[in-house]
Amino acid sequence: MIESWVIDDGGTAPVASEAVVEILRSRIGEGRRETWLTGSSGRLSAFVTNTERAMVMLLDGEGDPGEHAVDPGNDGWSEGFVLSSGQHDEYPDEDTVLVGEAFRIVEHIGGAGSWPADARRAVDR
Numbered sequence: 135m136i137e138s139w140v141i142d143d144g145g146t147a148p149v150a151s152e153a154v155v156e157i158l159r160s161r162i163g164e165g166r167r168e169t170w171l172t173g174s175s176g177r178l179s180a181f182v183t184n185t186e187r188a189m190v191m192l193l194d195g196e197g198d199p200g201e202h203a204v205d206p207g208n209d210g211w212s213e214g215f216v217l218s219s220g221q222h223d224e225y226p227d228e229d230t231v232l233v234g235e236a237f238r239i240v241e242h243i244g245g246a247g248s249w250p251a252d253a254r255r256a257v258d259r
Contacts, residue, residue: 137247139179142170151245155237168218171244179243181236182223184214188236189225192243192255199258203231203239206254229256 138148141157149157149171158181161169171179178200180191193200205228213224231239235253242250249255 136245137177138174139171139244142172142178148174149244151241154241154244158237158240166218167216171240173247179240181240182215182217183233183236184212184216186233187212187225187227187230188233189215189230190236190239192249201249201255201257201259202229203236203249204228204254204256205231 139151139154140146140148154171158169161167162183162185167183167185169181171181173179176195178191178193178195178198180189180193182189188203190203191200192202208227210227211224212227212230213222215223215225217223230236239250239253242248242253
């Protein structure tokens with residue numbers, strides 16, 4: 135059975151992988167730039183964006199440092215990553231990806247339960 139994912143905002147309905155990008159776009163349009171998804175196996179996936187770049191993480195569970203998508207060799211910095219707590223973060227661009235790539239990664243994780251084979255990531259464990 136493929137893992138199902140639920141947006142971690144009190145909802146209980148699984149999100150279809152083909153719907154996750156539209157949901158993320160809608161949330162961004164509402165000013166919600168941080169989205170956590172909880173998998174039926176207890177894994178977590180995070181998406182935080184400044185609308186141009188995004189931090190995408192996949193964790194085995196609470197407390198796991200996990201893995202995050204990377205853009206190696208990109209030496210800039212981006213700010214404007216607003217968390218649901220109101221905290222404003224900035225990240226090195228090599229630790230984030232363009233938002234289109236982030237959408238592709240999150241959609242793939244939701245459908246296959248794993249990173250796309252060609253997605254670059256860093257293991258933080």
